[in-house]
Amino acid sequence: MVADxxxxxxAAVELVNPKHRNERKTxxxxxxxxxxxxxxxxxxxIDVPLDWRGLEPMLLAxxxxxxxxxxxxxxxxxxxxxxxxYRVVCAPDRxxxxxxxxxxxxxxxxxxxxxxxxPTSDGWIEEAVKHFRVVLPxxxxxGRSSCVDGRTIKALGDRATAAGADTxxxxxxxxxxxxASSIVRDFEYLRLVGFGGKPWVTLGQSYGGFLTLSYLxxxxxxVAASFTCGGIPHVPASASxxxxxTFPRMAAKTQQYYDRYPADxxxxxxxxxxxxxxxxxxxxxxxxxxxxLQLMGSDFGMKPSFERMHWTIxxxxxxxxxxxxxxxxxxxxxLMRAFERTNTRTNPLYWTLQEFIYADGDTMPIxxxxxxxxxxxxxxxxxxxxxxxxxxxxxxxxxxQMPELKPFKPAMDLLMEDTSWDKIxxxxxxxxxxxxxxxxxxxxxxxxxxxLQLDTLSRVGNSHAWVTNEFEHDGLHGSVVFKHLFDxxxxxxxxxxxx
Numbered sequence: 001m002v003a004d005x006x007x008x009x010x011a012a013v014e015l016v017n018p019k020h021r022n023e024r025k026t027x028x029x030x031x032x033x034x035x036x037x038x039x040x041x042x043x044x045x046i047d048v049p050l051d052w053r054g055l056e057p058m059l060l061a062x063x064x065x066x067x068x069x070x071x072x073x074x075x076x077x078x079x080x081x082x083x084x085x086y087r088v089v090c091a092p093d094r095x096x097x098x099x100x101x102x103x104x105x106x107x108x109x110x111x112x113x114x115x116x117x118x119p120t121s122d123g124w125i126e127e128a129v130k131h132f133r134v135v136l137p138x139x140x141x142x143g144r145s146s147c148v149d150g151r152t153i154k155a156l157g158d159r160a161t162a163a164g165a166d167t168x169x170x171x172x173x174x175x176x177x178x179x180a181s182s183i184v185r186d187f188e189y190l191r192l193v194g195f196g197g198k199p200w201v202t203l204g205q206s207y208g209g210f211l212t213l214s215y216l217x218x219x220x221x222x223v224a225a226s227f228t229c230g231g232i233p234h235v236p237a238s239a240s241x242x243x244x245x246t247f248p249r250m251a252a253k254t255q256q257y258y259d260r261y262p263a264d265x266x267x268x269x270x271x272x273x274x275x276x277x278x279x280x281x282x283x284x285x286x287x288x289x290x291x292x293l294q295l296m297g298s299d300f301g302m303k304p305s306f307e308r309m310h311w312t313i314x315x316x317x318x319x320x321x322x323x324x325x326x327x328x329x330x331x332x333x334x335l336m337r338a339f340e341r342t343n344t345r346t347n348p349l350y351w352t353l354q355e356f357i358y359a360d361g362d363t364m365p366i367x368x369x370x371x372x373x374x375x376x377x378x379x380x381x382x383x384x385x386x387x388x389x390x391x392x393x394x395x396x397x398x399x400x401q402m403p404e405l406k407p408f409k410p411a412m413d414l415l416m417e418d419t420s421w422d423k424i425x426x427x428x429x430x431x432x433x434x435x436x437x438x439x440x441x442x443x444x445x446x447x448x449x450x451x452l453q454l455d456t457l458s459r460v461g462n463s464h465a466w467v468t469n470e471f472e473h474d475g476l477h478g479s480v481v482f483k484h485l486f487d488x489x490x491x492x493x494x495x496x497x498x499x
Contacts, residue, residue, distance in 0.1 A: 038092070054068050086138065091129045111350065148175075148348070153175075175353070175415065176415070180357065212231070229440045237359070243373040271317075284403050317334075348405060367416050433461035441466065
């Protein structure tokens with residue numbers, strides 16, 4: 001319970017030498033330890049408040065119950081505290097070394113941390129463990145950190161109803177506690193109580209870069225240096241601005257796909273016509289619509305997405321050899337592949353929180369920014385040909401048709417009209433930032449506009465951009481990008497505090 005956390009001994013934030021393994025494990029709430037090929041792994045879990053409003057990680061870490069301002073009203077049906085699960089990974093021959101810490105900020109929103117199979121299964125880890133002890137947290141509501149899905153959001157609503165509260169409002173308020181201001185406070189509290197207050201280096205992939213700027217806005221003292229990859233948000237943030245840039249890039253990406261596979265222009269068009277005429281359903285009973293076909297372009301900003309799409313479309317029709325012919329039925333094989341590519345049962349917060357990551361303080365209602373932008377672009381109409389694909393854009397129909405998202409719809413209707421959000425960026429503090437920030441900016445990034453990234457970086461102190469067109473948005477998953485960022489920071493002297 002949160003009350004237990006607030007009574008924690010001040011000794012809990014004393015730096016514990018990693019050489020004293022038993023002591024360190026006790027402070028870090030060790031669940032288990034084991035090896036995967038080439039890596040030593042520890043699993044940990046701590047309690048954090050669901051609602052950080054009025055609380056500060058430092059005060060809570062030393063047992064203070066002091067709040068700034070009035071205590072917020074409890075969220076009906078929600079727990080007071082939740083679990084923050086995290087893994088600590090290092091090279092097997094460096095278990096007892098006093099290594100600097102690297103905190104990985106996962107992309108998303110709604111993404112869990114990597115589950116490494118080996119150092120090379122996610123290439124940056126192979127490079128990172130040469131220098132760091134790597135901390136891999138599941139952001140709140142994801143993975144093993146009090147995971148939020150359709151069942152949990154429905155159960156919360158049922159408890160709120162039983163308590164006589166507004167069900168949808170309780171669900172909406174609960175979801176608002178799963179954004180950057182809460183995530184960053186979780187990590188700062190973890191740094192204090194789990195790692196003795198030792199400043200760490202952060203590595204932010206995609207949305208993890210958004211979290212990086214929130215961390216530097218709120219708790220720069222906790223960060224020794226930061227790396228980001230395809231993840232510098234535009235500040236001030238605006239969902240409408242983001243999608244005004246995203247849809248033209250999606251049109252360009254779609255054209256690149258068709259240029260690479262010209263025969264797929266006709267094949268995709270025929271598939272769209274067949275979906276409209278035959279109205280097939282997916283394995284979970286939801287309709288396979290033209291809009292859902294368009295959604296399959298969501299990974300066009302990664303490699304080898306064009307090939308994945310081409311081979312998925314290759315299975316589209318039931319004929320003797322799969323050749324396109326008049327009146328061909330949509331194949332079960334394609335429907336299964338489409339389901340696997342578009343369902344979000346493993347990370348429902350990805351779509352649920354997608355537009356709210358741009359909400360910063362008091363703002364205008366978001367009101368389905370992507371859907372609004374799409375409605376003004378005739379080339380993205382479901383009847384337009386060639387058919388355009390959409391990317392990383394959520395729409396109202398998803399919460400009406402997809403079983404894993406339906407339980408979120410009442411809350412979504414409220415959140416889309418909400419105008420009051422936590423502050424996540426401090427432009428003045430960012431302008432005076434002293435923490436070294438090294439950013440990989442992918443020139444052709446489909447998801448995070450490179451021009452907007454560079455505009456923000458021009459107003460962030462001590463920031464350095466590496467602009468490259470060699471990689472897509474997922475460039476970090478190899479070993480080259482992290483090594484380049486690390487070497488640049490090291491050669492510039494930005495890592496003097498830790499090496």
